[in-house]
Amino acid sequence: MLTAPFEFRRASTVNEAADWLQQGTEVKLLAGGHSLLPLMKLRLAAPAMVVDISGIPELHGVIAHDGVVTVGAMTRHVEVVKNPLILAEAPLLSQTAAVIGDVQVRNRGTIGGSLCHADTAADLPAAVLALDAQMVVSGPDGVRKIPASEFFVAPFVTALGPQELLVAVEVPSMPSDAVSTYLKRPHPASGYPVIGVACWVGYGGATVRLAITGIGPTVFRAAEAEAYLAAHGLNSSSIGEAARLAAVHAPVEDDITGYKRQLVSVYVSRALQHTAKGKN
Amino acid sequence: MxxxxxxxxxxxxxxxxxxxxxxxxxxxxxxxxxxxxxxxxxxxxxxxxxxxxxxxxxxxxxxxxxxxxxxxxxxxxxxxxLEGTRLHPVQEGFWAKHGLQCGFCTPGAMMTAAYLLSQNPHPSEAEIREGLDGVVCRCTGYETIVRAVQHAAALMSEVSETSGAEDVD
Missing domain, CATH: 3.10.20.30 (Beta-grasp domain)
Structure with missing residues (x-):
């Protein structure tokens, strides 16, 4: 399948990419291409200009400083899986990246591309939401940070302005006692999560984070279940009630048969059981 | 345009x-x-x-x-x-273990297997299946593909053992 014709540019700096974004024509940024190119091949997207941002040095690299891991937007999933800093400071992010698509997809797809594409059924939004990550965004008015909780606005819609690009993701380091799990039910044909649950527990059980992707219109936190677990501790008797709370309060749509809420209950329960056993 | x-x-x-x-x-x-x-x-x-x-x-x-x-x-x-002066071990493996039926997926399956072995020369069966997750065989001949990759891994470790024979061990 051929995409519609487009003008191709390579940006070598963030400013250069920003200049092209401000040209007024429909411009799309190309990172690894594993979200954008399938859409363009199906002609669901037909940008007049495609700007390859893979050669921008500022978008690459992973650094840890002051309790935060900064992951460049062009970091590929395979690198997120193996990076020693991410494995040490924010292992939930690596666990999630490890089950995206398949080997070939993880070799090309990038964290920035996946997050900006904001597919309802993407894996990474659950991890960045559970980790309270900040999106570092560059635009005409300089650099700003958008919390993950405000970034995913609607299916395929983010809080990014039309002339902004994602530079990096800042992930707060998880505490040393943190235990985390990402558990998904892959769609048998596509591999995308029908539901994906990212969770971690730390600070002696005082902090519990549960973020759920795939099943709602956007990724969401199971706040009621988190609060219940923080108050009652994570144990075999609290998991059932937490799963029930997550299912009852899940913002799922068109769930006439109750299947979606059932999946939320079952997968939250399983993810918490894995976490309670210290399994990753 | x-x-x-x-x-x-x-x-x-x-x-x-x-x-x-x-x-x-x-x-x-x-x-x-x-x-x-x-x-x-x-x-x-x-x-x-x-x-x-x-x-x-x-x-x-x-x-x-x-x-x-x-x-x-x-x-x-x-x-x-893929092959150099002789068949690549992955090609040998597919040949020896009947890793193909219709052959349509074979080029992609072999390149994926060669990549897997370049990253992990001694994969377990589970690691082979995980490594080949991104390959669909329309004949569903996965069992023989896994055996082919196991055979290739064995061939590659034989070669590296032989070539390392004059070294420390």
Whole structure:
């Protein structure tokens, strides 16, 4: 399948990419291409200009400083899986990246591309939401940070302005006692999560984070279940009630048969059981 | 909109090639139609089946989901470039263990297997299955593909043991 014709540019700096974004024509940024190119091949997207941002040095690299891991937007999933800093400071992010698509997809797809594409059924939004990550965004008015909780606005819609690009993701380091799990039910044909649950527990059980992707219109936190677990501790008797709370309060749509809420209950329960056993 | 041709240069199977192409040309079409390397197949064309898998700078990628312009300056290895002076152990393995039926997925399966073994020379059976997750065999001949990769891994470790015989051990 051929995409519609487009003008191709390579940006070598963030400013250069920003200049092209401000040209007024429909411009799309190309990172690894594993979200954008399938859409363009199906002609669901037909940008007049495609700007390859893979050669921008500022978008690459992973650094840890002051309790935060900064992951460049062009970091590929395979690198997120193996990076020693991410494995040490924010292992939930690596666990999630490890089950995206398949080997070939993880070799090309990038964290920035996946997050900006904001597919309802993407894996990474659950991890960045559970980790309270900040999106570092560059635009005409300089650099700003958008919390993950405000970034995913609607299916395929983010809080990014039309002339902004994602530079990096800042992930707060998880505490040393943190235990985390990402558990998904892959769609048998596509591999995308029908539901994906990212969770971690730390600070002696005082902090519990549960973020759920795939099943709602956007990724969401199971706040009621988190609060219940923080108050009652994570144990075999609290998991059932937490799963029930997550299912009852899940913002799922068109769930006439109750299947979606059932999946939320079952997968939250399983993810918490894995976490309670210290399994990753 | 008239398309402006873009020049791409890359090294394919050891040979440097340069072409002026439309930016929308996919790497798989570049390989097959510009270079005549039809060993790389187009299967689903939606980055699911893996029949188009090639190595891009040594990493397995689906060439139907990469623009040729994205491979500018890169090194590409296709199934035609897998063997050196003799068959690659993965090719030996597929031959010895009947790792193909219709053969349509075979180029992609072999490139994916070669990549797996380059990353993990001694994979467990579970690791082989995980490594081949991105390859769909329409004949469902997965069992023999797994055996083929196990055979290839054994051949490769024999070769490395033999070549290392004069060293410390």
């Amino acid at each position: 008239p398309e402006v041709l873009t020049t791409v240069t890359m090294t394919v199977n050891g040979q440097r090639v340069a072409r002026s192409i439309e930016p929308r040309v996919l790497l798989v079409h570049f390989l097959r139609e510009e270079l005549g390397l039809t060993g790389t197949h187009v299967g689903c064309d939606t980055s699911q089946c893996g029949a188009c898998t090639v190595l891009l700078d040594g990493e397995a990628v689906k060439a139907c989901t990469v623009l040729a312009v994205q491979a500018h300056g890169a090194t590409v290895t296709t199934i035609e470039g």
